Amino acid sequence: MKVHILLGPPGCGKGTQAKRLVEKRSLIHLSTGDILRDAVSKGTEVGLRAKALMASGKLVDDSTVNGIVFARLQDETGDVLFDGYPRTLFQAESLQTFLSAQGIALGYVMDIEVPWQELEARVVNRRVCSNNACGAIYNLNSKPPKVEGICDLCGGSLKHRADDTSEAFQSRMVEFNKTFQPLQAFYQGMPHYRSVDGSRPPEQIHDQLVQLFQEQA
Numbered sequence: 099m100k101v102h103i104l105l106g107p108p109g110c111g112k113g114t115q116a117k118r119l120v121e122k123r124s125l126i127h128l129s130t131g132d133i134l135r136d137a138v139s140k141g142t143e144v145g146l147r148a149k150a151l152m153a154s155g156k157l158v159d160d161s162t163v164n165g166i167v168f169a170r171l172q173d174e175t176g177d178v179l180f181d182g183y184p185r186t187l188f189q190a191e192s193l194q195t196f197l198s199a200q201g202i203a204l205g206y207v208m209d210i211e212v213p214w215q216e217l218e219a220r221v222v223n224r225r226v227c228s229n230n231a232c233g234a235i236y237n238l239n240s241k242p243p244k245v246e247g248i249c250d251l252c253g254g255s256l257k258h259r260a261d262d263t264s265e266a267f268q269s270r271m272v273e274f275n276k277t278f279q280p281l282q283a284f285y286q287g288m289p290h291y292r293s294v295d296g297s298r299p300p301e302q303i304h305d306q307l308v309q310l311f312q313e314q315a
């Protein structure tokens with residue numbers, strides 16, 4: 099059993115890459131959201147703690163997240179791909195301690211790097227279908243609708259979300275990097291850390307990741 103990790107900022111496309119990679123390789127995709135929801139629905143001790151925190155509008159703390167993730171890892175026997183975990187240096191260090199204690203190897207850490215300007219362009223050019231039942235997402239550069247301002251799928255009007263401005267993006271990224279940079283530095287010292295150029299089309303990124311797994315970490 100091995101544990102692989104996808105790293106990267108919001109909007110880098112790691113969720114999409116994770117989904118495609120697990121289809122291609124026999125990996126178990128563990129995203130933090132899914133693991134949390136699963137633990138809450140099973141009513142485990144840590145799950146109940148997470149549920150209480152979320153119900154009171156609080157973030158689930160690192161120790162609770164770790165507890166849920168470690169419990170889940172003990173249920174798995176196949177290779178795992180994490181997407182969205184670890185999120186902090188503390189989570190990463192705790193995971194490493196856990197893996198060493200369990201004799202589980204850390205496989206690839208794939209860090210999808212996209213220049214800020216490009217991430218910003220993706221955010222600023224994003225348009226979302228205002229029909230909630232549809233929710234299709236467009237990009238004026240890379241995936242424009244056929245008719246300006248109209249959703250291809252349902253004919254709903256497209257809106258520019260208030261969070262999708264340059265200013266909102268910059269402040270989110272400054273916050274994100276405070277936590278991300280120490281996490282990234284921790285993994286850059288690992289033998290199977292790989293920086294992946296995330297500014298390329300998703301297809302090319304996918305091919306690179308698949309190729310990486312053919313080399314076997």
Ligand SMILES: [Zn+2]
Nearest residue numbers: 227232249252
């Ligand atoms: Zn629509």
